[in-house]
Amino acid sequence: MPKTIEMRRRCTSAAVCALMLATCTLLAYFAFFSDQLQLPWAPPWPNPSIHDHMPILIPTTAQAPASLSPLPTNLSHLLFALGGSAQTWDQRRSYTQLWWHLNQTRGHVWLDQQPSSPWPHTCPPYRISRDTSRYGNRAAASRIANIVVEAYELASSSPPKDEVRWFVMGDDDTVFFQENLVGVLQKYDHTQMYYVGMPSESVEQDVMHSYGMAFGGGGFAISYPAAAELAGIMDGCLDRYANFYGSDQRVQACLAELGIPLTREPGFHQVDVRGDVYGMLAAHPVAPLVSLHHLDYVMPISSNRHTQLEGLQSLFSAYEVDPARILQQAFCYDAGSGAGSVLSVSVSWGYTVQVYPQMVAPHELEIPLQTFMTWRSSSSGPFIFNTRPLGDPDNPCVRPFIFFLDRVLQNETEATVTQYSRSRNEDDQPKAKCGKKGFSVASRIDKVRVFTPKMDPLLWKQAPRRHCCMTRRTKWGRMLEVRIKYCSPGESTTPPI
Numbered sequence: 180m181p182k183t184i185e186m187r188r189r190c191t192s193a194a195v196c197a198l199m200l201a202t203c204t205l206l207a208y209f210a211f212f213s214d215q216l217q218l219p220w221a222p223p224w225p226n227p228s229i230h231d232h233m234p235i236l237i238p239t240t241a242q243a244p245a246s247l248s249p250l251p252t253n254l255s256h257l258l259f260a261l262g263g264s265a266q267t268w269d270q271r272r273s274y275t276q277l278w279w280h281l282n283q284t285r286g287h288v289w290l291d292q293q294p295s296s297p298w299p300h301t302c303p304p305y306r307i308s309r310d311t312s313r314y315g316n317r318a319a320a321s322r323i324a325n326i327v328v329e330a331y332e333l334a335s336s337s338p339p340k341d342e343v344r345w346f347v348m349g350d351d352d353t354v355f356f357q358e359n360l361v362g363v364l365q366k367y368d369h370t371q372m373y374y375v376g377m378p379s380e381s382v383e384q385d386v387m388h389s390y391g392m393a394f395g396g397g398g399f400a401i402s403y404p405a406a407a408e409l410a411g412i413m414d415g416c417l418d419r420y421a422n423f424y425g426s427d428q429r430v431q432a433c434l435a436e437l438g439i440p441l442t443r444e445p446g447f448h449q450v451d452v453r454g455d456v457y458g459m460l461a462a463h464p465v466a467p468l469v470s471l472h473h474l475d476y477v478m479p480i481s482s483n484r485h486t487q488l489e490g491l492q493s494l495f496s497a498y499e500v501d502p503a504r505i506l507q508q509a510f511c512y513d514a515g516s517g518a519g520s521v522l523s524v525s526v527s528w529g530y531t532v533q534v535y536p537q538m539v540a541p542h543e544l545e546i547p548l549q550t551f552m553t554w555r556s557s558s559s560g561p562f563i564f565n566t567r568p569l570g571d572p573d574n575p576c577v578r579p580f581i582f583f584l585d586r587v588l589q590n591e592t593e594a595t596v597t598q599y600s601r602s603r604n605e606d607d608q609p610k611a612k613c614g615k616k617g618f619s620v621a622s623r624i625d626k627v628r629v630f631t632p633k634m635d636p637l638l639w640k641q642a643p644r645r646h647c648c649m650t651r652r653t654k655w656g657r658m659l660e661v662r663i664k665y666c667s668p669g670e671s672t673t674p675p676i
Contacts, residue, residue, distance in 0.1 A: 252365045254357055256344040259286025260330040261303070262323035262395070262426065263351035265294045271352045272302055273488055274474065277495060278355050279303050285343075288351060289326045291319070314421045321417045323395070323426035324433075328413045331406040344369035346406050348430075349398040352475060354491065358502040359467035362636045363444050364400055372405035374431075374439050377447035380459070381553040382561045384451050388428050391441050395427030396472035397449035408437050448472060451554035456480060458548035458566070461527045463506040465643040477551070480530075482604035483583040493584050497529030497597060500590045504634040505529045509663045510541050511648040514675045520616035521675055524650055525579070526661055532599045532627045533579035534659065536618040541672050543567060545645075576613040582627050599627040623656045631663035647672060
């Protein structure tokens with residue numbers, strides 16, 4: 180028995196040794212003859228005479244100018260390029276004058292020809308675009324698209340101290356909220372290739388053009404390296420897409436050839452809607468407001484102002500004291516009006532307050548009221564977000580009492596007080612009485628005063644969260660006070676039962 184075991188051990192050792200020797204021999208063969216070996220399941224090797232001379236391509240951002248400092252992106256790093264026309268500029272320039280900071284904002288309005296009258300000193304400087312008539316019947320769209328390249332060429336020939344990190348495209352009737360735009364772009368590495376914007380709100384527009392396209396009226400931003408790559412192909416690219424409808428579609432098609440996708444930021448607004456844009460603005464996403472467009476094609480944003488420009492000036496009066504908070508929603512409930520009565524309050528800071536005479540849950544309040552129609556067909560949808568009906572005017576229990584910003588009462592270093600007055604438009608208010616106990620309480624309110632801390636713009640670099648609030652009604656119930664605050668740990672906006 181011991182001899183049998185010993186013999187088995189010797190055989191096993193011999194087999195192991197033989198296997199190891201065969202493995203070493205095979206490895207040596209591969210090492211010395213791998214350039215001639217062709218396994219039957221492997222694809223053929225490239226021709227060595229070609230393969231040996233192919234360069235190894237490593238991603239580079241050599242086109243991006245070296246940053247002069249490690250400072251975060253600020254307004255001086257943005258170069259605006261606004262597509263305009265000499266014939267329409269006088270009618271539209273009030274929109275640009277609203278947000279353009281003289282001696283601070285950098286950029287130009289790009290015109291198709293010399294203006295016929297003296298250029299106002301309150302307007303951005305202008306330049307004349309290159310002649311693009313060779314692109315055919317839609318040469319005007321190619322001219323606007325090529326502004327990206329012309330702006331890049333200006334920046335690339337400027338002194339290093341005039342560092343440009345982003346090119347911001349827009350129309351001559353685009354309204355930008357510059358501080359918020361800067362905050363959005365600070366999230367991205369400007370030395371990489373980025374294309375930042377947002378598609379249309381109307382699905383029919385996105386289907387016709389592209390969901391992957393930043394609509395130009397809402398504005399979009401292109402980083403310096405992306406603009407550098409775009410400049411290298413733009414001329415031929417405009418030839419290839421000369422039949423496209425708009426300039427923004429041409430730019431997106433050219434960026435697609437470079438493999439640069441759209442990075443979506445919901446604060447860019449093309450405003451591809453008709454009618455009253457109120458519902459969309461009153462339920463803004465939890466994101467900074469960056470731009471508005473098509474304001475000549477919708478009703479004034481505030482029914483307490485006579486014109487669209489006056490409504491925008493009211494909005495900017497709040498924006499200028501707390502840019503990051505503008506249009507940000509906060510929800511709270513007032514259950515102190517008696518047994519069984521609850522008021523639901525939605526604040527869109529700096530713009531409007533809605534007071535419902537019944538309980539409405541947060542997941543409903545954050546959905547826009549459909550006060551608008553689609554851009555092309557003036558139909559009830561669809562949109563790229565959900566909507567909810569405003570409600571039957573004859574059923575006041577489901578309609579809110581609407582208040583618009585009246586004025587900024589206080590602007591302290593760390594806090595603000597804003598006041599909102601009942602809408603003067605009778606269509607904004609319930610026309611009949613409601614049997615709910617909260618209706619008589621809500622109908623007595625004619626002013627809403629909102630107290631809030633100023634919002635730190637750096638919060639947008641964190642996970643977004645809607646802020647919390649609490650309410651208090653003053654004596655006689657004519658004034659509703661709302662205090663917006665940062666939510667405490669574990670705090671929620673839970674409707675009272």
